[in-house]
Amino acid sequence: xxxxxxxxxxxxxxxxxxxxxxxxxxxxxxxxxxxxxxxxxxxxxxxxxxxxxxxxxxxxxxxxxxxxxxxxxxxxxxxxxxxxxxxxxxxxxxxxxxxxxxxxxxxxxxxxxxxxxxxxxxxxxxxxxxxxxxxxxxxxxxxxxxxxxxxxxxxxxxxxxxxxxxxxxxxxxxxxxxxxxxxxxxxxxxxxxxxxxxxxxxxxxxxxxxxxxxxxxxxx
Amino acid sequence: xxxxxxxxxxxxxxxxxxxxxxxxxxxxxxxxxxxxxxxxxxxxxxxxxxxxxxxxxxxxxxxxxxxxxxxxxxxxxxxxxxxxxxxxxxxxxxxxxxxxxxxxxxxxxxxxxxxxxxxxxxxxxxxxxxxxxxxxxxxxxxxxxxxxxxxxxxxxxxxxxxxxxxxxxxxxxxxxxxxxxxxxxxxxxxxxxxxxxxxxxxxxxxxxxxxxxxxxxxxxxxxxxxxxxxxxxxxxxxxxxxxxxxxxxxxxxxxxxxxxxxxx
Numbered sequence: 155x156x157x158x159x160x161x162x163x164x165x166x167x168x169x170x171x172x173x174x175x176x177x178x179x180x181x182x183x184x185x186x187x188x189x190x191x192x193x194x195x196x197x198x199x200x201x202x203x204x205x206x207x208x209x210x211x212x213x214x215x216x217x218x219x220x221x222x223x224x225x226x227x228x229x230x231x232x233x234x235x236x237x238x239x240x241x242x243x244x245x246x247x248x249x250x251x252x253x254x255x256x257x258x259x260x261x262x263x264x265x266x267x268x269x270x271x272x273x274x275x276x277x278x279x280x281x282x283x284x285x286x287x288x289x290x291x292x293x294x295x296x297x298x299x300x301x302x303x304x305x306x307x308x309x310x311x312x313x314x315x316x317x318x319x320x321x322x323x324x325x326x327x328x329x330x331x332x333x334x335x336x337x338x339x340x341x342x343x344x345x346x347x348x349x350x351x352x353x354x355x356x357x358x359x360x361x362x363x364x365x366x367x368x369x370x371x372x373x374x
Numbered sequence: 375x376x377x378x379x380x381x382x383x384x385x386x387x388x389x390x391x392x393x394x395x396x397x398x399x400x401x402x403x404x405x406x407x408x409x410x411x412x413x414x415x416x417x418x419x420x421x422x423x424x425x426x427x428x429x430x431x432x433x434x435x436x437x438x439x440x441x442x443x444x445x446x447x448x449x450x451x452x453x454x455x456x457x458x459x460x461x462x463x464x465x466x467x468x469x470x471x472x473x474x475x476x477x478x479x480x481x482x483x484x485x486x487x488x489x490x491x492x493x494x495x496x497x498x499x500x501x502x503x504x505x506x507x508x509x510x511x512x513x514x515x516x517x518x519x520x521x522x523x524x525x526x527x528x529x530x531x532x533x534x535x536x537x538x539x540x541x542x543x544x545x546x547x548x549x550x551x552x553x554x555x556x557x558x559x560x561x562x563x564x565x566x567x568x569x570x571x572x573x574x575x576x577x578x579x580x581x582x583x584x585x586x587x588x589x590x591x592x593x594x595x596x597x598x599x600x601x602x603x604x605x606x607x608x609x610x611x612x613x614x615x616x617x618x619x620x621x622x623x624x625x626x627x628x629x630x631x632x633x634x635x636x637x638x
Binding site for chain 1: 382383386387389390391393394396397398400401404405407408409411412415
């Protein structure tokens with residue numbers, strides 16, 4: 155059981171990141187700006203995840219990586235959402251991203267130091283990303299009524315983000331608390347969370363696959 | 375204490391599962407909603423296209439009826455009156471029957487009237503081809519091509535391998551195809567500088583295929599993007615009978631068009 159869990163969380167789940175990377179590399183030349191941002195987000199996340207696992211294997215403290223990753227993740231995804239909006243909304247998103255980054259640094263330096271997960275700031279980021287995804291899903295549905303839902307590549311990306319960040323919210327909130335639980339429960343909770351991450355990557359892969367050579371981005 | 379902690383963890387798992395399900399439901403609802411909207415939109419667009427087709431059909435039918443009326447009036451009224459005028463001129467007896475001027479006048483008047491009668495007949499036939507109504511599409515096209523062939527401007531060959539399908543066409547479709555071929559021949563004579571043209575009728579299980587080709591200068595890609603009146607007429611007439619067409623050969627390689635009319 156433990157071996158299967160190890161195989162699943164250490165090898166199968168991280169390797170699902172290769173799926174969107176494969177499709178994105180294959181179509182990189184034709185990818186619109188927004189999907190290029192997602193490609194780099196997935197690629198850098200996968201590299202950070204790999205570094206994190208190596209750190210853990212060698213007994214290092216990877217909490218700092220989680221704190222820094224939280225800032226990168228939010229800023230990168232804000233950049234993705236920015237592409238779909240006009241100047242005014244973009245400024246608002248930039249302001250939110252800067253405020254969030256400052257909060258994360260304050261949290262890292264003064265509140266939840268290198269010994270604790272960023273369970274205050276990451277849930278805030280997750281809520282914001284889930285809200286952005288929902289808003290963009292509505293926007294795409296309103297503006298792109300001439301195509302089937304499944305044919306719009308952005309719907310797949312937004313669905314992946316919404317599923318992961320909304321479902322993972324409880325885990326982000328309780329990440330410090332969970333570590334106190336027994337190993338079986340930790341494995342179950344992390345297993346569920348990792349499975350949702352794998353689903354996010356699969357949905358991203360479908361999004362990249364569905365991307366046509368010419369895609370129109372609607373700005374409000 | 376341990377039990378209490380365990381319960382909280384199970385609640386966390388349930389919370390994650392619950393949120394996941396909520397999000398999935400939201401997305402499924404969103405998909406359903408958008409696809410429903412898309413279907414409604416497509417239905418509306420189809421209804422709009424059908425309505426436009428109906429309007430186009432009405433315009434074409436009224437145009438054909440008007441042509442027929444003008445054609446018949448020309449043939450019956452103007453033609454008859456000209457024949458009457460010719461008879462009057464012939465019957466007129468001057469004092470001196472050997473007057474050279476008078477003989478010359480009668481001869482030239484009769485020639486002019488004959489020419490006008492012939493022209494009126496041609497115009498009336500063009501406006502409302504009676505052969506099409508009485509003998510069908512192939513006969514009408516053959517007659518039209520024979521007239522053009524006689525002029526020596528163009529040599530047209532017709533190959534008919536779809537007798538049954540052509541015979542079963544209703545008058546509306548036959549008129550539309552006749553007008554399209556007439557327009558194509560007109561274009562060839564006016565613009566292409568071609569010496570030969572071919573009209574081929576074929577059929578398979580689904581379509582009556584009409585292939586029209588000439589050896590003229592053909593179309594340039596630019597011309598095809600800017601459609602003239604003739605091309606628009608062809609397109610609207612074919613659209614009206616649910617036929618599609620494909621243009622071929624560009625830039626000095628002659629002109630060709632393949633028309634597919636669904637017979638099933």
